[in-house]
Amino acid sequence: MAPQQTCEDNLSENRFVADKLEDVASLLDQQNASLFRVRAYRDAASYLRGLPHPVRLDYQSGGKRGLDDLPTIGPSIAATIxxxxxxxxxxxxxxxxxxxDPEQVFQSVPMIGPALARQIHDDLGIDTLEALEAAAYDGRLATIKGIGPRRVESLRHSLTDMLARRRPRQAPRDRQQPSIADILAVDQAYRSNVEQLPTIKPRRFNPTGGTRLPILHTERDEWQFTALFSNSPTAHRFGKTRDWVVIYFERSDQPEAQVTVVTEHGGPLGGKRVIRGQEEACAAHYEAPDHRHLQSL
Structure with a gap:
């Protein structure tokens, strides 16, 4: 009887994973995400419930690729599993x-305690390990007080080890992202339609418990996007909770990442929407002939 119980325990993890995928599908459906995306999560959940062996074995033997090789499990959902x-x-x-709870997520990284996790989230406005790793490579993490070059390097190695099996084999600095035009278009679509969008109930900074945060799911080219107003402590402190927009994006061959789009104050980009940390690229976008032509129409 013991081996049978052990097998049952192992397969119960498949059901645990499947339940979470089904929960994602249900929420995406409620929030008007594409039917293709909803169906992908539901199909994956259904497959895992019928899988005759523990899915963990595929992960242990082949990492994310081992999961990606399973029927109905594409690269993005493989990373989720x-x-x-x-x-x-x-x-x-x-x-x-x-x-x-980004602060709790960051505390899973060696050398990041509660105070530093809070400071990273407050100062950089990021909330995923993937975004933290990007900040470690593009110089933003080094701007946090108390984080010197050696600590940044150590955090890079820790994050690489933690994330390696979840994503394609690609160096963080070589990853792609959607075009500036696509990101800004998603930002515009979100801010132009907040009254019509479904809303979620944020746990943080929500004393009334209301469902007050609009959420947008959309697709452009091969990228899937989710957009929300920033609900970070810094956004609340500076009164930017209806200006700063956090945009998450992913593609089948790229792990999820995020950017924040804000209204620039002063300088040549004053009054324009820009991607924080990518101001030069945004300036080039606005100076492009095609964009200037559209503005003149």
Missing amino acids: AEILDTGALGLLDRLRGAA
């Missing part, structure tokens, strides 16, 4: 529920 198997939780699900 890997996160659940690694941590027992899923940042995407928490975000869709309005229950994300």
